[in-house]
Amino acid sequence: MTTVDHKRIAILYGVTAFIFLLIGGLEAGVIRMQLASADNDLIGAGRFNEMFTMHATTMVFMVIMPLGVSFFNFVIPLAIGARDVAFPRLNALSFWIFLFGAVLMHMSFVVNQVPDAGWFSYANLTEKPFSPNRGLDFWSISLLVMGVASVAGALNFIVTIINMRAPGMTFMRMPVFVWMTLITSILLVLAFPVITVGLIELTLDRNFGTHFFIPAEGGDPILWQHLFWIFGHPEVYILILPPMGIVSEILPTFSRKPLFGYPFVVFSGIVIGIMGWAVWSHHMFTVGLGPVANSVFTITTMLIAVPTGVKIFNWIGTLWKGAIEFTTPMLFALGFVALFIIGGLSGVSHAVSPSDFQQQDTYYIVAHIHYVLFGGSMFGIFAGAYYWFPKITGRMMDETIGKINFWLIFIGMNLTFFPMHFLGLNGMPRRIYTYSAELGWENLNRIASFGYIVLFVGILVFIYNILKARNSRRVSHDPWDAPGLEWSIASPPPAYNFAEIPQIQGRDHYWIVKEKAEAAGTPITEPEALVDPSSIHMPSPSYWPIFTAVGVTLIGGGLLSHYALSFVGGVIAMMGVIGWSNEPAAAPSDHH
Amino acid sequence: MAHAVEQEYTTTGLNHRKLLMWVFLGSDCLFFASLIATYMVYRGQSLVGPYPNDIIDVPVTTISTFVLLMSSFAMVQALAATNADNRKATINWLLATALLGSIFIGFQIVEFNTFKNEGLTLGGNLFGASFFTLTGFHGAHVTLGIIWLLALAILGMKGRINSKTALDVELCGLYWHFVDIVWIVIFTLLYLIAGFDVGPVAIPGG
Numbered sequence: 001m002t003t004v005d006h007k008r009i010a011i012l013y014g015v016t017a018f019i020f021l022l023i024g025g026l027e028a029g030v031i032r033m034q035l036a037s038a039d040n041d042l043i044g045a046g047r048f049n050e051m052f053t054m055h056a057t058t059m060v061f062m063v064i065m066p067l068g069v070s071f072f073n074f075v076i077p078l079a080i081g082a083r084d085v086a087f088p089r090l091n092a093l094s095f096w097i098f099l100f101g102a103v104l105m106h107m108s109f110v111v112n113q114v115p116d117a118g119w120f121s122y123a124n125l126t127e128k129p130f131s132p133n134r135g136l137d138f139w140s141i142s143l144l145v146m147g148v149a150s151v152a153g154a155l156n157f158i159v160t161i162i163n164m165r166a167p168g169m170t171f172m173r174m175p176v177f178v179w180m181t182l183i184t185s186i187l188l189v190l191a192f193p194v195i196t197v198g199l200i201e202l203t204l205d206r207n208f209g210t211h212f213f214i215p216a217e218g219g220d221p222i223l224w225q226h227l228f229w230i231f232g233h234p235e236v237y238i239l240i241l242p243p244m245g246i247v248s249e250i251l252p253t254f255s256r257k258p259l260f261g262y263p264f265v266v267f268s269g270i271v272i273g274i275m276g277w278a279v280w281s282h283h284m285f286t287v288g289l290g291p292v293a294n295s296v297f298t299i300t301t302m303l304i305a306v307p308t309g310v311k312i313f314n315w316i317g318t319l320w321k322g323a324i325e326f327t328t329p330m331l332f333a334l335g336f337v338a339l340f341i342i343g344g345l346s347g348v349s350h351a352v353s354p355s356d357f358q359q360q361d362t363y364y365i366v367a368h369i370h371y372v373l374f375g376g377s378m379f380g381i382f383a384g385a386y387y388w389f390p391k392i393t394g395r396m397m398d399e400t401i402g403k404i405n406f407w408l409i410f411i412g413m414n415l416t417f418f419p420m421h422f423l424g425l426n427g428m429p430r431r432i433y434t435y436s437a438e439l440g441w442e443n444l445n446r447i448a449s450f451g452y453i454v455l456f457v458g459i460l461v462f463i464y465n466i467l468k469a470r471n472s473r474r475v476s477h478d479p480w481d482a483p484g485l486e487w488s489i490a491s492p493p494p495a496y497n498f499a500e501i502p503q504i505q506g507r508d509h510y511w512i513v514k515e516k517a518e519a520a521g522t523p524i525t526e527p528e529a530l531v532d533p534s535s536i537h538m539p540s541p542s543y544w545p546i547f548t549a550v551g552v553t554l555i556g557g558g559l560l561s562h563y564a565l566s567f568v569g570g571v572i573a574m575m576g577v578i579g580w581s582n583e584p585a586a587a588p589s590d591h592h
Numbered sequence: 593m594a595h596a597v598e599q600e601y602t603t604t605g606l607n608h609r610k611l612l613m614w615v616f617l618g619s620d621c622l623f624f625a626s627l628i629a630t631y632m633v634y635r636g637q638s639l640v641g642p643y644p645n646d647i648i649d650v651p652v653t654t655i656s657t658f659v660l661l662m663s664s665f666a667m668v669q670a671l672a673a674t675n676a677d678n679r680k681a682t683i684n685w686l687l688a689t690a691l692l693g694s695i696f697i698g699f700q701i702v703e704f705n706t707f708k709n710e711g712l713t714l715g716g717n718l719f720g721a722s723f724f725t726l727t728g729f730h731g732a733h734v735t736l737g738i739i740w741l742l743a744l745a746i747l748g749m750k751g752r753i754n755s756k757t758a759l760d761v762e763l764c765g766l767y768w769h770f771v772d773i774v775w776i777v778i779f780t781l782l783y784l785i786a787g788f789d790v791g792p793v794a795i796p797g798g
């Protein structure tokens with residue numbers, strides 16, 4: 001509760017997000033069961049709307065983003081040779097606000113007023129006359145609360161990466177995962193304020209009588225779409241760049257050769273980060289922005305496929321003539337590349353605005369986003385989980401079960417989402433709660449629903465594998481013979497990470513070190529030796545982050561119930577900040 | 593964060609907290625940019641009055657803008673005094689900055705009340721909604737700044753502000769100047785440029 005250690009915060013993030021993965025997964029299950037047969041009446045239209053809204057909202061904001069942050073937390077300080085993040089207490093604050101915000105969102109189930117307007121909640125469906133219950137207030141206010149957490153976290157990682165690299169780690173020696181984290185964090189810091197303004201305006205419309213998005217009073221629902229997608233498209237890269245970074249670590253490790261074209265991978269990441277701001281209207285081709293706008297956004301969107309393609313070629317180039325080892329993390333990384341190519345191609349097909357007119361709001365779009373977000377993001381995350389598990393715990397997950405795990409998820413994922421391409425092309429709209437048998441969509445829907453079960457079993461196998469690993473043998477500090485700095489220290493790493501801040505010798509630092517040692521006839525078999533932890537000056541645990549997080553969340557909670565509660569929340573947050581400022585960040589000691 | 597922090601090694605030589613503040617201000621820029629964009633999109637789109645020309649009082653707001661600008665000057669003096677280890681001047685300039693900021697907020701409260709009495713409300717028309725949202729959030733930023741300044745002044749009285757901890761004052765100054773600059777943009781757009789709009793559609797094709 002009071003920890004500020006980045007490694008423990010990483011585990012908190014990981015476990016929390018995994019629980020939300022199960023919740024979001026069960027919501028998807030309800031959707032798939034409802035659609036498994038024509039004219040089904042398992043749940044009504046209203047429930048169905050709630051399910052797809054909460055499924056997407058959960059997966060985007062409470063699963064993929066925090067899982068990414070979990071990896072940032074664990075890996076970044078270790079990969080750059082730092083003892084913690086720049087602001088350990090701020091880091092804890094981010095986690096607690098995220099957790100409380102997510103819980104606040106799920107309180108909507110308790111009072112049975114669940115958000116039901118889709119994950120992008122288009123105005124003016126979201127206005128009071130059309131969505132009278134408090135569901136959308138839960139949605140917007142919880143997202144505002146979680147936004148605070150995301151921005152605080154991103155600020156922290158930007159400063160950490162820019163300012164806490166070990167001597168010798170120049171920008172062009174940083175591991176690609178560190179680069180992608182930096183770009184993601186910058187995107188986050190710039191994109192979240194935009195959606196924050198949209199959410200504030202929505203909240204004002206619903207509770208304080210404004211008419212930002214109400215056409216009858218002159219308001220413009222399209223403004224919501226612009227605000228949402230100016231945030232929303234960079235958000236897509238916030239979800240995919242970290243897994244791209246993870247994969248860029250894993251492919252070289254198991255191909256036993258350095259990443260092919262490192263500068264191209266880095267610069268294409270930067271280009272994606274910049275161009276990602278100039279494509280948002282491709283979500284709005286059918287709105288009627290006019291031929292000029294549609295053409296411009298078609299072109300920018302097709303152009304952004306170029307840096308993405310560059311990355312894919314570099315990954316394939318890395319594999320080329322490599323001594324490939326098919327370990328579980330490698331399988332997931334290869335799965336990522338394969339599935340992301342499919343998702344990327346279908347993405348390019350709706351970059352073309354005339355073609356998008358056919359695909360808009362059909363299952364083809366659903367297929368696309370699941371290929372990039374499940375086939376892409378989640379495969380990258382699974383790859384990372386298997387890859388860094390021995391570093392996090394000092395134990396290995398079972399490789400055989402891991403492979404079963406991979407194939408179940410891989411097959412399940414394709415069975416579920418591939419048929420959706422055809423469903424979409426056959427005209428099945430997304431977000432319909434049922435369909436009549438004569439439309440001929442039943443068989444493909446059956447396959448998709450069966451695929452879901454396979455996928456679900458795959459996730460259960462993953463849980464089993466983690467639980468089983470508790471009794472597995474301990475492994476060395478560097479079981480994969482990996483290039484990253486994090487592998488040079490003990491597993492699990494000591495609280496202080498590095499007894500001696502390392503001097504970085506190049507890209508793939510630890511490979512260089514190991515090679516040199518080998519050449520000198522003294523191969524490295526042991527991690528950096530442990531030292532007495534009290535000799536190293538570390539941040540002290542603190543109650544203030546969780547205290548302040550309670551205050552911040554209550555401000556939001558008050559907006560949903562009694563404004564007096566917001567006031568109390570404000571006072572608590574203020575007290576938290578004062579207490580925080582007066583508390584030394586670390587116990588005083590002599591200089592280190 | 594008000595205690596003495598030893599200057600630790602950083603890769604770029606830039607202090608962590610200063611870098612944090614700069615990036616945060618970048619983020620805040622986008623926040624205000626979105627609010628301002630909303631205002632500009634809805635410029636001249638209100639279906640009913642009051643319209644800006646009916647109520648915006650440029651001369652009065654010019655005075656409050658001047659006051660806010662002067663507060664930035666006071667802030668600069670406060671930082672200079674801190675660096676010179678002049679405790680008394682530091683406290684005085686910090687309080688002066690806070691006072692000028694409070695006068696600005698006082699003007700804003702009076703302005704809001706006058707507007708309300710003249711029929712401009714959040715729910716009345718788009719002009720009211722976007723005007724109050726934008727200037728309200730700006731006012732909230734100024735208010736937070738005032739609290740921060742007062743906190744620093746109290747620390748100063750306890751003798752905890754000196755040239756070694758000048759960063760505490762500098763960070764507050766960065767924030768304060770930023771909020772000031774945002775006001776200059778708001779003043780230019782909402783008062784000088786759009787303040788004389790009459791009737792519903794003021795911009796061609798808008």
Ligand SMILES: [Cu+2]
Nearest residue numbers: 233236280283
């Ligand atoms: Cu997009």
